[in-house]
Amino acid sequence: MTEPILSLRGVSKSFGSIKALSxxxxxxxxxxxxxxxxxxxxxxxxxxxxxxxxxxxDSGQYLFEGREVHVSNPAEVADMGVQTVYQDLxxxxxxxxVQNLFLGRELTGPWYTGFRVTRAASERRAKEVLRRLRLDxxxxxxNVGAMSGGQRQNIAIxxxxxxxxxxxxxxxxxxxxxxxxxxxxxxxVRELASHGLAVLVISHDIHHFVLDNTDRIEVLRLxxxxxxxxxxxxxxxxxxxxxxxxxxAVNMAG
Amino acid sequence: xxxxxxPPMSAATPKRTLTERLGNELSFVPVAIGLVALFFFFAxxxxxxxxxxNLSNLMVQSTVTGIIALxxxxxxxxxxxxxxxxxxxxxxxxxxxxxxxxxxxxxxxAILAAVALGGLVGALSGRWITLIGVPSFVVTLGVGLVLxxxxxxxxxxxxxxxxxxxxxxKLAATHVTGVLAWGLILGAIAIFALVLxxxxxxxxxxxxxxxxxxxxxxxxxVVAAFLIGMLMFLENQxxxxxxxxxxxxxxxxxxxxxxxxxFGTYLYAIGNNAEAAxxxxxxxxxxxxxxxxxxxxxxxxxxxxxxxxxxxxxxxxGGGVGGGALLLESIAAAVIGGVSLxxxxxxxxxxxxxxxxxxxxxxxxxxxxxxxxxxxxVTGLLLIIAVSIDRGIEKLARPGS
Ligand SMILES: Nc1ncnc2c1ncn2[C@@H]1O[C@H](COP(=O)(O)OP(=O)(O)O)[C@@H](O)[C@H]1O
Ligand SMILES: [Mg+2]
Numbered sequence: 001m002t003e004p005i006l007s008l009r010g011v012s013k014s015f016g017s018i019k020a021l022s023x024x025x026x027x028x029x030x031x032x033x034x035x036x037x038x039x040x041x042x043x044x045x046x047x048x049x050x051x052x053x054x055x056x057x058d059s060g061q062y063l064f065e066g067r068e069v070h071v072s073n074p075a076e077v078a079d080m081g082v083q084t085v086y087q088d089l090x091x092x093x094x095x096x097x098v099q100n101l102f103l104g105r106e107l108t109g110p111w112y113t114g115f116r117v118t119r120a121a122s123e124r125r126a127k128e129v130l131r132r133l134r135l136d137x138x139x140x141x142x143n144v145g146a147m148s149g150g151q152r153q154n155i156a157i158x159x160x161x162x163x164x165x166x167x168x169x170x171x172x173x174x175x176x177x178x179x180x181x182x183x184x185x186x187x188x189v190r191e192l193a194s195h196g197l198a199v200l201v202i203s204h205d206i207h208h209f210v211l212d213n214t215d216r217i218e219v220l221r222l223x224x225x226x227x228x229x230x231x232x233x234x235x236x237x238x239x240x241x242x243x244x245x246x247x248x249a250v251n252m253a254g
Numbered sequence: 255x256x257x258x259x260x261p262p263m264s265a266a267t268p269k270r271t272l273t274e275r276l277g278n279e280l281s282f283v284p285v286a287i288g289l290v291a292l293f294f295f296f297a298x299x300x301x302x303x304x305x306x307x308n309l310s311n312l313m314v315q316s317t318v319t320g321i322i323a324l325x326x327x328x329x330x331x332x333x334x335x336x337x338x339x340x341x342x343x344x345x346x347x348x349x350x351x352x353x354x355x356x357x358x359x360x361x362x363x364a365i366l367a368a369v370a371l372g373g374l375v376g377a378l379s380g381r382w383i384t385l386i387g388v389p390s391f392v393v394t395l396g397v398g399l400v401l402x403x404x405x406x407x408x409x410x411x412x413x414x415x416x417x418x419x420x421x422x423x424k425l426a427a428t429h430v431t432g433v434l435a436w437g438l439i440l441g442a443i444a445i446f447a448l449v450l451x452x453x454x455x456x457x458x459x460x461x462x463x464x465x466x467x468x469x470x471x472x473x474x475x476v477v478a479a480f481l482i483g484m485l486m487f488l489e490n491q492x493x494x495x496x497x498x499x500x501x502x503x504x505x506x507x508x509x510x511x512x513x514x515x516x517f518g519t520y521l522y523a524i525g526n527n528a529e530a531a532x533x534x535x536x537x538x539x540x541x542x543x544x545x546x547x548x549x550x551x552x553x554x555x556x557x558x559x560x561x562x563x564x565x566x567x568x569x570x571x572g573g574g575v576g577g578g579a580l581l582l583e584s585i586a587a588a589v590i591g592g593v594s595l596x597x598x599x600x601x602x603x604x605x606x607x608x609x610x611x612x613x614x615x616x617x618x619x620x621x622x623x624x625x626x627x628x629x630x631x632v633t634g635l636l637l638i639i640a641v642s643i644d645r646g647i648e649k650l651a652r653p654g655s
Contacts, residue, residue, distance in 0.1 A: 075535070090530035092523045094278075094598040103523060104534030106516045115516040120456035127462075142270050143278065 002029040003066065005198050006051065006082065006167050011060030013046055020046040021223045023060070028167055028198040033189055035210045035231070036202045038220035039243055044202045047220065048169050051200070052084040053077035082167040083160035087175060091152055093145025098126045100144055101159045129162055133191055150181025154188055161192060168192060170201040174209050186213035207236040219243055273650040279513075281592035281600055284643050285607040288636075292611065296618035303621055306491040312617045313484075313610075314426075317497040318343075318560045319580070320609030323587035324501075324508055325552025327605055328545040330588055331512070331521040333528070333597025334390040336549045338379065338398035340581035343557025344572015345401040346372045348408045350558055351415035351567045354422060361421040369554045375401070376550020380543035402575050414568040417561060426562035431493030438499065439481045442506065447474045449510065497559050501606075504552070508602045521545060525597025583612050586633065590640040599648070611636060 004027035013021040020043045028034055036044050049055045050062075053074040061068050064080055071077050074084075091100050098119070107122050108115040123140055130138055135154050144152055153173050160168050170189070174182040182205060190213055192199050203209045210217060211231055219227040219242040227242035276283060296303040322339050329336045350368035353359045359367070379397050383390045409415070417423055430438065450470045457464035481502075488494055512518035520541045523531040532538050561567045573580030589595060590611055591604020612633055619629045 090527070090533050092526045092530055092598075094522055094526040095519070099519060099523075103519075103531070104536050106519060108516050114511060114514070116514045117516055117519060118456070119453060120460040120462055123457075123462055124460045139270070143274060146271075146274055 002031065004029050004063075005065055007061075007063040008047070008051065008057075009061040009063065011047075011050060011057040011062070013043075013050060013055055013057050019223055021050070021057070024220070024223070024225055026200075026218055026225075028200055030166070030196050030198050031193050032216065033193045033199045033201060033214040035214040035217045036200055036220065037204070037206060037210060037217060037239060037243055038226070042220040042243075043223040044220055045171055046223075048084065048171050048200070048202065051077070051167075051169055052082065078165075081165045082169065083163075083165040084169040085156050085160050085171065085173065087172045089152055089156040091144050091156060094143055096143055097130075097138055097140045097147075097155050098123050100155055101126050101129070101162055103159075105163070125162075129158055132195070133158055133161075133188055135188070148181065149177050150184050153177060153181070153185055157185070157188055157192075161197070165197070167198045167200070170199070172202050172204070174203055174205055179208070182209055185209075189213050206239050210239070211236060221245055273647055276647045277599065279601070281644075281647075282604045282607050284647075285591055285604065285611060285640065288640075289607055289611050289614065292614050292618065296614065296621065300618065300621040303618060306487050308617065308621070310488050310491045310495060312613050313498050314495050314563070315617060316606075316609040316613035317501040318556045318563070319583045319587050319612060320501050320605055321504060321556040321559065322553050322580070322584040323591070323605035323609055324504060324602060325549035325556075326584055326588050327508075327591075327593050327600065327602050328512070328521060329390075329542075329549045330593050330595060331525045331597060331600065332542050332545050333525040334380075334383065334542060334545070335585075335595065336376065336379065336394045336546060336553075337391055337577065337581065338375070338394040338401060339549055339553035339584055340573040340577030341398035341401035341405070342372045342375050342550050342553040342572070343560065343580070344567075344574075345375075345405040345408070345557075346554030347557035347561040347571050348405050348415070348567045351417060351420075351422070351561060352408050354417075354420055355415050356410075361424075364422075365425075365555075365558055368558055369551045372554025372557075373547040373551035376553075377543050377547040379550070380546030383546075384539035384542050398577055398581075399575075402572075405572065406569065409567075409569065414566055416566045418565045422558070422562050423565050424562075426495070426497050426559060428496040429493035430496065430499060431489065435485055435489070435494050438494070439485050442502070443474065443478045443481060446477055446506070449514070450474060497563070500555075500559070504555075505603065505606055508548075512602050517541065517544070522598050525594075525599070527598075583609075583633070586637045587612055589644075590637055592640070592644060594644060594648075595641075599644075608640075 006028045008024060008026045010023045010025055011021055012019070012023055024043070024047060026047065036047065038044050046055065050057050053071040053076055056072065062071060063069070069080070071080070092103065095103070102122050107118045107125070109118055126140055130136060135158060138151050138155065144155055157168070157170065157173065173185050177185065186209055189199055189201055201214065214231045217229040217231055217234065217239055218225070219239065221243060226245070229239060302308050322343060326336060326339055346368040349371055350364045353367065354361055354364045375397065379394055382388070383393050447470065450473060454464050454466055454470050485494060512521060520531065520536050523534070523536065524538050524541055528538050557572055561571060587608030588600070588605055589608065591600065591606070591608030593600030593604050615632050615636065616629050619632065
């Protein structure tokens with residue numbers, strides 16, 4: 001089995017009297033897609049925010065590439081090579097795909113051009129990245145506001161990998177998508193893993209998205225690890241049972 | 255990341271529709287068409303309208319509103335508004351007059367100081383708005399009133415500084431003719447062609463689709479026709495009026511800043527989704543403060559031009575208390591020019607067309623002998639039509655339509 005690149009060990013996090021996470025552990029390995037599933041309020045988003053540096057855990061360890069790290073803000077985590085795509089995508093609808101991909105990190109000319117955006121170089125780089133992700137059908141020059149939900153989701157994901165991270169965290173990338181658009185996102189997620197990235201994806205769509213596109217399924221229930229499955233040898237019913245607490249915590253992962 | 259086998263390029267990606275382009279880089283086209291229509295209309299109504307003397311007047315009339323609107327566009331793009339621009343123009347022009355007349359400062363230095371003062375006022379408003387998180391229209395309304403008061407305090411007991419023969423008057427009275435005028439116009443066209451040409455060359459070298467005709471030739475021909483036509487028309491009057499030259503120069507610089515630079519991209523990004531901009535690492539507050547500072551200094555410069563044209567400053571400089579018609583027309587010019595009050599949409603060049611429309615309506619109706627009331631009504635209706643067209647285009651550009 002490959003060494004995990006990012007691991008949480010016994011992480012707990014409370015908001016006042018609400019215990020959002022209790023003693024949760026999780027491993028992400030390069031080239032693997034891990035699904036994080038659980039009922040509403042199970043702590044999935046909180047766990048992602050701990051990994052992305054938005055929240056500091058109350059206790060527990062954060063290991064990156066085998067060493068313990070103490071992260072205090074999202075920028076630090078991004079610099080480490082961990083990118084997060086939140087549910088709201090954070091795209092600017094009045095800008096095109098290239099501008100969104102490079103937003104905040106524009107390629108520019110020298111100061112005496114007033115930091116003129118070097119559009120051609122950006123567009124070429126964007127084209128390369130989209131082609132590598134098999135997203136050639138996305139127009140580079142249309143405003144993203146005029147695009148479909150699936151295309152917007154894919155642009156947000158493409159943006160997260162533009163600077164070649166090692167880990168990508170996706171919070172409910174398929175929640176607002178049609179079935180076919182969700183399938184496209186699934187293809188993209190597997191494509192990322194095939195390039196050696198460690199991917200974590202939160203999804204409620206167990207039967208289609210999760211079983212089809214992930215390697216392992218981690219179930220959270222009431223802020224605790226409830227179960228872990230290899231996606232290949234589990235049925236949707238078993239996963240849902242673990243989510244809602246139908247039977248005791250099981251561990252079927254190899 | 256390792257590379258994988260590329261699948262063959264899929265079928266051509268969807269091209270941008272006309273509505274999408276009307277919402278972006280062609281946002282000024284409806285208003286430009288409107289302007290041409292107005293020209294035709296007034297030309298049929300008055301023999302004087304199309305004379306070079308009248309058009310020269312009309313253009314000069316539009317410069318003060320136009321320059322103030324130009325700066326305001328920066329603030330509007332970020333989704334904020336500055337209701338103190340007229341007051342800034344008033345107080346800055348009185349400040350300039352005072353330091354020239356009472357303290358004998360050289361005129362260029364006084365102009366620089368007044369423009370800097372305008373920028374400082376704008377920056378302070380912007381700082382306050384971003385720091386406290388209060389709506390910009392309230393803060394700048396207050397700032398405007400404060401400045402109106404300061405303007406009265408700065409004026410002498412007579413309530414007026416006469417700027418005749420002060421040196422300030424030369425600014426608006428100067429006309430550029432002959433070789434110098436042609437040099438300016440051809441230089442401007444050359445710079446414009448260079449900017450577009452460099453974009454085209456870079457795209458071509460990078461192996462991206464690049465249209466020489468649509469991307470370089472057409473815009474350069476249109477701009478060249480406009481500028482050369484204007485020059486030939488005004489040459490047989492008294493030449494290019496300095497206010498027009500300054501307005502067009504500022505317009506060119508500001509267009510470059512908004513459409514070509516990183517800062518310009520940030521203005522649009524913030525206006526559309528400030529939270530996304532913040533998460534992308536953009537210093538949203540700083541960009542907004544700079545936008546307010548630009549609006550403030552442009553407003554001050556507009557005020558100085560106005561003082562130079564009217565040969566003095568008084569209580570009514572800057573549109574009088576509350577900004578009056580000057581404030582409303584500056585906002586209207588930007589909005590008629592296709593700049594959205596909700597932020598993130600519109601172009602700097604809209605300020606030119608908007609200001610020209612307002613000046614044309616006023617000038618044309620005057621020539622027709624129509625009273626002032628009608629002018630206000632027509633301008634108001636044009637404003638309503640302009641925002642409605644804008645809204646319609648925005649709706650059409652959304653997915654699923
Ligand atoms: N910032 C916060 N402040 C207070 N409570 C929070 C906050 N974020 C999450 N919670 C609480 O923590 C629990 C887990 O939430 P969340 O991680 O969003 O669950 P999920 O994403 O699995 O639906 C919920 O009870 C939620 O109300
Ligand atoms: Mg959630």
